Amino acid sequence: MEVDIQELKAGNEQAFRQLMSVHGKGIFNLCLGMIPNREDAEDITQDVFIEAYRHIGTFREGAHIKTWLFRIALNKCYDHIKYFKRQKRHGIMQSLFDKDDNPIELPSNFQHPGIAIENKEHARALYGALASLPENQQTAFTLYEMQGMDYKQIAETMSVSVSAVESLLSRARAGLRKKLHAYYSRNASS
Amino acid sequence: METKQDIEDQINRAFESVKNTEPIELPSGFSDKVLAKLHAQPTYIRSMYTISPLLKVAAIFILILVNIFTLRLALSPQPTTAPTQYVTIKDFVNDYQINDANEELLTINTPPHEQP
Numbered sequence: 001m002e003v004d005i006q007e008l009k010a011g012n013e014q015a016f017r018q019l020m021s022v023h024g025k026g027i028f029n030l031c032l033g034m035i036p037n038r039e040d041a042e043d044i045t046q047d048v049f050i051e052a053y054r055h056i057g058t059f060r061e062g063a064h065i066k067t068w069l070f071r072i073a074l075n076k077c078y079d080h081i082k083y084f085k086r087q088k089r090h091g092i093m094q095s096l097f098d099k100d101d102n103p104i105e106l107p108s109n110f111q112h113p114g115i116a117i118e119n120k121e122h123a124r125a126l127y128g129a130l131a132s133l134p135e136n137q138q139t140a141f142t143l144y145e146m147q148g149m150d151y152k153q154i155a156e157t158m159s160v161s162v163s164a165v166e167s168l169l170s171r172a173r174a175g176l177r178k179k180l181h182a183y184y185s186r187n188a189s190s
Numbered sequence: 191m192e193t194k195q196d197i198e199d200q201i202n203r204a205f206e207s208v209k210n211t212e213p214i215e216l217p218s219g220f221s222d223k224v225l226a227k228l229h230a231q232p233t234y235i236r237s238m239y240t241i242s243p244l245l246k247v248a249a250i251f252i253l254i255l256v257n258i259f260t261l262r263l264a265l266s267p268q269p270t271t272a273p274t275q276y277v278t279i280k281d282f283v284n285d286y287q288i289n290d291a292n293e294e295l296l297t298i299n300t301p302p303h304e305q306p
Contacts, residue, residue, distance in 0.1 A: 025214075114214050123208055
């Protein structure tokens with residue numbers, strides 16, 4: 001099903017509803033992959049479409065609307081992550097005096113409805129490790145492992161080359177493995 | 191005590207845990223919520239965000255100008271206004287004595303019966 005870009009640019013609400021019905025689920029699941037909390041992911045998805053409606057005039061004819069929406073969604077997710085990191089900054093002093101040197105900060109509001117219950121604890125640890133990686137590695141890993149995108153699609157969405165995606169994925173996996181190893185070793189010894 | 195192999199297994203399970211993520215449907219009425227939010231948000235919020243950085247830049251610029259002005263004022267050489275030194279009492283008297291013009295004025299303003 002295609003969305004009429006001209007109608008969208010003309011401000012047609014029906015075309016906008018069509019855009020949400022075609023791409024809403026994909027954007028919502030991408031946001032859930034980046035921020036594993038149903039309410040937060042839904043709020044961000046709403047903001048993505050509001051931004052898309054307001055800035056549809058800047059959308060270049062011939063480009064893929066899905067890629068454009070994914071980029072908006074990723075930027076919104078980064079903003080959300082940065083906002084929560086800033087909120088946590090006041091806890092740095094406290095953490096300096098804490099004996100608890102956990103290698104992974106487990107997400108407190110982890111609530112991903114798409115992950116099976118028996119996998120929740122492992123997924124939570126993985127998300128904790130993922131949060132400590134640089135943004136681009138985090139994105140490449142999420143798009144590949146959770147969204148099932150291929151290298152070419154990821155490269156297009158992230159505006160990088162295919163080889164850069166391969167490198168990002170390899171570094172993300174190595175980083176995650178290191179963090180998870182420290183986490184599980186610590187849990188095993190305690 | 192868990193072995194190295196157990197830890198490796200747990201790491202692999204963590205990687206596998208997100209691979210079979212079930213795609214989630216959007217909540218019902220999502221489009222209506224978005225449209226309601228879109229119409230409820232006033233447009234001036236955006237203009238506030240665009241003006242704010244400009245104001246910050248202007249404030250910083252003014253602050254820099256004030257600082258430069260203050261520094262220049264503080265570092266510029268001040269004209270010295272040292273008091274005149276009198277070597278003898280005669281010099282002092284010469285400087286402060288009534289001169290001829292002043293004497294004349296005194297004579298003019300003196301009433302006739304007091305004039306010599």
